[in-house]
Every structure is written in structure tokens, then in C-alpha cells.
Amino acid sequence: MKNLTAVSRLLRRSSRSLFDRRSNLTFLGAFCSSSSGLSYKSLQTCEQFTQDDCFHKKVMSKRIYFLRGYGVGIQSNGLRTHHRSLASIASTPERNKSFATINSDDISYFKKVLGERGVIQDEEKLDDANTDWMRKYKGSSKLMLQPRSTQEVSQILDYCNSRCLAVVPQGGNTGLVGGSIPVYDEVIINIGSMNNILSFDKVSGILVCEAGCILENLISFLDNEGYIMPLDLGAKGSCQIGGNVSTNAGGLRLLRYGSLHGSVLGLEVVLANGTVLDMLGTLRKDNTGYDLKHLFIGSEGSLGIVTKVSILTPPKLSSVNVAFLACEDYLSCQKILLEAKRKLGEILSAFEFLDINAMDLVLKQLDGLRDPLPSSKHNFYVLIETTGSMESHDKEKLEAFLVQAIESGLLTDGVVAQDINQASSFWRIREGVPEALLKAGATYKYDLSLPPEKMYDLVEEMRGRLGAAANVVAYGHLGDGNLHLNISTQQYDDNILSKIEPFVYEWTSKQRGSISAEHGVGLMKASKIHYSKSAETVQTMAAIKKVLDHNGILNPYKVLPTSVLSESGGQEPKKES
Numbered sequence: 001m002k003n004l005t006a007v008s009r010l011l012r013r014s015s016r017s018l019f020d021r022r023s024n025l026t027f028l029g030a031f032c033s034s035s036s037g038l039s040y041k042s043l044q045t046c047e048q049f050t051q052d053d054c055f056h057k058k059v060m061s062k063r064i065y066f067l068r069g070y071g072v073g074i075q076s077n078g079l080r081t082h083h084r085s086l087a088s089i090a091s092t093p094e095r096n097k098s099f100a101t102i103n104s105d106d107i108s109y110f111k112k113v114l115g116e117r118g119v120i121q122d123e124e125k126l127d128d129a130n131t132d133w134m135r136k137y138k139g140s141s142k143l144m145l146q147p148r149s150t151q152e153v154s155q156i157l158d159y160c161n162s163r164c165l166a167v168v169p170q171g172g173n174t175g176l177v178g179g180s181i182p183v184y185d186e187v188i189i190n191i192g193s194m195n196n197i198l199s200f201d202k203v204s205g206i207l208v209c210e211a212g213c214i215l216e217n218l219i220s221f222l223d224n225e226g227y228i229m230p231l232d233l234g235a236k237g238s239c240q241i242g243g244n245v246s247t248n249a250g251g252l253r254l255l256r257y258g259s260l261h262g263s264v265l266g267l268e269v270v271l272a273n274g275t276v277l278d279m280l281g282t283l284r285k286d287n288t289g290y291d292l293k294h295l296f297i298g299s300e301g302s303l304g305i306v307t308k309v310s311i312l313t314p315p316k317l318s319s320v321n322v323a324f325l326a327c328e329d330y331l332s333c334q335k336i337l338l339e340a341k342r343k344l345g346e347i348l349s350a351f352e353f354l355d356i357n358a359m360d361l362v363l364k365q366l367d368g369l370r371d372p373l374p375s376s377k378h379n380f381y382v383l384i385e386t387t388g389s390m391e392s393h394d395k396e397k398l399e400a401f402l403v404q405a406i407e408s409g410l411l412t413d414g415v416v417a418q419d420i421n422q423a424s425s426f427w428r429i430r431e432g433v434p435e436a437l438l439k440a441g442a443t444y445k446y447d448l449s450l451p452p453e454k455m456y457d458l459v460e461e462m463r464g465r466l467g468a469a470a471n472v473v474a475y476g477h478l479g480d481g482n483l484h485l486n487i488s489t490q491q492y493d494d495n496i497l498s499k500i501e502p503f504v505y506e507w508t509s510k511q512r513g514s515i516s517a518e519h520g521v522g523l524m525k526a527s528k529i530h531y532s533k534s535a536e537t538v539q540t541m542a543a544i545k546k547v548l549d550h551n552g553i554l555n556p557y558k559v560l561p562t563s564v565l566s567e568s569g570g571q572e573p574k575k576e577s
């Protein structure tokens with residue numbers, strides 16, 4: 001009864017805050033979506049956010065390209081082999097001498113197969129392709145190939161394999177572990193020209209497309225069909241579905257729709273020797289032997305090049321709510337998560353968190369953003385999204401959840417988006433953290449899976465170790481047990497690195513966590529994989545790599561330690577003919 005009174009009071013009053021200490025009044029608003037995307041039912045209240053906020057998704061894609069030209073305290077000097085990398089330079093493996101170097105006959109062959117426009121030797125374009133999104137790693141490849149069909153991918157891989165030319169598959173180049181750029185002079189095979197949608201079944205929601213389709217384009221395509229992609233991430237404007245599959249990207253919707261191991265129904269993959277594996281099924285159930293596609297989901301281009309993807313997409317639902325909430329302590333964030341799972345159940349679609357350091361950084365570094373809860377600072381912020389099919393039902397559930405959270409003291413403040421501008425601006429805060437870190441200087445970036453109750457202990461211990469030398473910033477997908485721990489400094493410094501590593505990996509390993517929740521292993525963590533996988537598991541991975549890529553030409557130096565690969569013979573290419 002008490003709650004019902006509180007809810008009806010909520011709905012009558014229009015304060016922008018859920019928990020306004022001054023007036024002790026709260027307000028809740030819901031919005032619904034139309035066929036053209038999100039539109040809002042109640043537009044009458046709340047401070048307006050800037051136009052920039054409304055279309056942050058589009059802006060994000062532009063910004064990613066813009067930021068490629070943005071230095072982070074690292075001097076760029078053209079074809080230098082490496083930027084100063086996150087890992088110490090000493091840990092970068094030696095170039096494998098068995099790999100051939102490109103000659104004029106190779107260029108002629110590639111031009112014959114791909115035509116002039118598929119063979120890129122232009123220095124500026126190569127400079128971009130040799131540099132990762134964070135500008136931490138830089139390769140020195142002299143050649144990028146842009147195939148337009150599976151057959152072309154097959155032909156060029158067959159040729160590279162026969163010549164022992166090492167290659168790096170590249171998608172949108174938004175990866176955060178140095179996996180998408182060459183370490184030395186590997187040939188870059190960029191899949192971006194393979195960007196056709198091949199079919200969409202409006203009844204089953206199964207989309208089949210080429211691997212180079214940009215995630216945001218797929219999201220827009222499906223929006224018109226009344227569906228959504230089962231994954232969404234801040235890099236959507238540049239990353240490609242082939243890159244998403246190859247990294248097994250998690251992102252903002254994993255809590256609701258699960259990992260790509262669940263939603264990818266089929267793949268077409270080209271192996272190192274040019275063999276095309278047609279596993280492009282569209283069936284939900286198919287128990288005929290080993291399900292090989294799973295080997296390629298998350299293998300980061302080390303086992304084959306993904307050329308086509310078949311993916312199950314969920315229908316777009318009509319009622320979406322986004323709430324930006326504040327908690328005093330981390331324990332309250334955990335309790336709110338538990339309550340959200342219990343009370344919001346099937347409509348909960350995202351549960352993200354950021355700490356005060358992350359919030360301060362975003363507001364300081366990114367233009368056009370404002371604090372949705374400006375009356376005071378809070379130690380923790382939580383973004384909750386619900387997605388359902390019946391507005392009144394969803395609203396009732398959210399109201400009940402919020403009222404109880406306020407009354408029990410778990411929330412110290414909060415606001416529910418009243419229109420698309422506000423919802424976008426709330427998301428922009430959370431999605432903008434990587435960009436804000438990039439602008440702030442150098443970042444030591446860790447992407448960890450940990451038991452949620454332990455997660456923030458690591459952050460606090462790290463602050464204790466580093467003192468004033470660094471800004472320790474924590475945010476992430478709390479609903480998935482995924483912490484993004486970022487240590488932000490003016491510039492890279494081996495002294496600081498030695499205080500962070502191996503401590504961070506040992507700590508995670510002790511909790512039986514994962515040193516890579518969703519970003520992959522890449523170059524950054526290839527030699528660290530044993531913190532999360534047993535020696536026997538790593539050896540089995542190396543044996544699989546050897547079977548599928550006998551000469552080790554696919555994305556060398558990444559994912560697995562080179563020492564293990566050479567033990568299994570996986571990095572011993574046959575001699576040049």
C-alpha cells in the first residue's frame with residue numbers, strides 16, 4: 001500500500017530526479033519505440049540535452065576515424081616497427097625468419113587476382129592500417145589486400161601459404177589488444193569490401209551477410225525490418241561483423257541475448273591453405289558431428305578468415321526504458337543488480353556500471369555531455385535498460401523496482417530518460433569511456449571476468465599500489481561480471497607497468513577469473529594466456545592451430561605464445577621455394 005502511494009505520487013509529479021532530496025519527490029517516465037527507431041511517449045519534461053547527444057551512434061563512428069589521428073603521448077614516426085606498447089617491448093616476439101618478404105612477383109600476382117584497386121601500397125592508407133585504434137601498436141606492413149569475394153580470399157591465402165607470406169586479417173581495426181595490426185611486415189587482408197547483406201528471413205529473423213558489413217549498418221538494416229542485432233558496442237560505427245565474430249565480442253546486450261556462440265548459426269571460413277569451409281547453416285538445431293564454427297568464433301583470425309556470417313536476430317520490442325542511477329558504495333551496486341534480475345526479470349536488457357573516476361573523466365574529456373545527476377557527486381553510477389513488449393507492464397515493473405530500491409536506500413539518486421535525447425546521452429556517457437581514456441593520455445587497459453563480489457577489490461588494491469601516479473578508472477558490464485580496469489597516465493612508463501603486471505593477472509587467476517572477458521588475447525596477452533588456461537589446454541589449442549594453419553601464416557605472434565607454437569611445430573613454415 002505504501003509503495004502504491006509512492007508510485008502514484010511518482011507519476012503525478014514531474015521532477016527530473018528519481019530521488020530529489022530537496023523536494024523528496026520522484027518522477028518516472030517511460031517511452032516506446034516506433035518503426036523508425038526509438039521515439040518517446042512523454043516529451044514534456046526534463047532538461048533538454050544537446051543535439052549532439054541525440055545521434056551519438058553516428059558521431060561515434062566519425063569520431064573513431066577522427067581519433068586515429070589523435071596522439072596519446074606516443075611519437076608517431078612512420079614505419080617504425082612499434083609504438084611503445086602496453087606490454088614491455090622486450091616481450092614482443094622476434095620476427096619469424098621463416099616468413100618470406102614481399103617481392104614484385106607477389107604484387108603482380110595479387111594485382112592479377114584482385115585488380116589494381118584491391119592492392120593497396122599507398123603510404124597514408126597503410127599507416128592507418130598499420131596502427132591500432134588506441135595507437136599503442138604499430139606494424140610496418142607494405143601491403144594491404146582488399147578482396148571482394150570468398151574466392152578471392154581463397155586465392156590469395158593459397159598463394160600466401162605457398163610462399164610463406166604471413167598475413168593479418170583485419171576488419172574495422174577497432175580491436176583493443178593489438179590483434180588486428182601487423183607486428184612486423186605481415187600482409188594485411190582487409191575484409192571491408194565484402195559488405196553485402198545476402199538474405200534476411202523476416203519470420204525466423206535469420207540474417208546472412210558478408211563478414212565486412214559494419215555493425216551499425218546491420219543495426220540500421222534490421223531496424224527497418226523490425227529486428228535488432230543481438231550485440232551492440234561503442235565501436236559499432238567502424239567494427240565489422242566478421243571482426244565481432246572473430247573476437248567473440250560481448251558488448252552491451254550480452255546480458256539479454258547471450259554470447260555470439262549462441263546467436264551465430266553458421267559461418268563461411270577460408271583456411272590458411274585456401275580451403276573454403278562452408279558451415280553457413282541457418283538451422284537452430286544441427287547435431288551432425290563437431291560444430292566447427294565455434295572454433296572460429298573468438299579465434300581472432302588465427303585459424304581462418306571469416307567471409308560470411310549467419311546470425312539469429314531478435315525482434316525489436318516496442319517498449320524501452322533507460323535509467324541512470326547512483327549508488328553510494330559498490331555493495332549497493334551488487335544488490336541493485338540482484339534486485340534488477342529478480343524484479344525486472346525478462347525485461348532487463350543491460351546493466352552497466354561506472355565509478356566516480358570514470359564519470360569524472362568522461363565529463364571532463366568529452367564535449368557536449370552533462371552530468372544527469374548534477375546535484376551531487378556519487379561514488380558509483382549504474383545504467384539500467386529494460387526492453388519489453390508491453391509498455392504498461394514494463395512501466396509497472398520498473399516503477400516497483402525503483403520505488404523499492406529508493407526506499408531501501410540502495411539508490412542515492414537517479415533519473416529515467418524521458419526521450420530519445422536523454423536515453424542517448426545516458427548511453428553516450430557509458431559508451432564514451434574508452435574515448436575519454438584515449439583523450440586523457442596513455443592507458444593500461446585490462447578487460448577481466450571476475451566474480452562480481454570481488455571485482456571492485458581489485459580496483460581498490462590497484463589504487464593502493466599506484467597512489468597518485470595514475471588515475472585508476474573502473475567501469476564495465478557488471479551484469480556479465482566483466483570489469484574494464486583502466487589505468488590512465490600521462491605517458492607510458494615501465495615503472496608503472498611493473499606495479500600493474502603481473503599483479504593484475506595473478507590476482508585475476510587466483511579468483512579463477514579470465515584475463516580477457518571480451519576483447520580477446522591479441523598481441524597484448526598472447527604470452528599471458530596461461531593465467532587463464534591450463535598448459536594442456538594451451539597445447540591443445542596449438543595443436544588445432546597446426547592442423548588448420550600448418551605454416552602458421554595466419555595472424556602470427558597473436559593469441560598463443562610463440563614458444564608453445566614452436567614446440568608443436570606450428571610456427572615452422574616450410575622453406576621458401
Ligand SMILES: Cc1cc2nc3c(=O)[nH]c(=O)nc-3n(C[C@H](O)[C@H](O)[C@H](O)COP(=O)(O)OP(=O)(O)OC[C@H]3O[C@@H](n4cnc5c(N)ncnc54)[C@H](O)[C@@H]3O)c2cc1C
Pocket residue numbers: 133168169170171172173174175176179180191211232233234235238239240241242243244245246247248249250251252300301302304305306307434435518519522555
Ligand atoms: C570505443 C570502443 C568500444 C568497444 N566496446 C566493446 C565492447 O563493448 N565489447 C567488446 O567485446 N569489444 C569492444 N570493443 C573492441 C572491438 O570493437 C571489438 O573487439 C570488435 O569486435 C572488433 O571488430 P573489428 O571489425 O574492428 O575487428 P578488428 O579490430 O579489425 O580485428 C579484431 C581481431 O579479429 C580478427 N579479424 C577481423 N576480421 C576478421 C575476419 N573477417 N576473419 C578473421 N579474423 C578477423 C583480426 O585479425 C583481429 O585479431 C570496443 C572498441 C572500441 C574502440
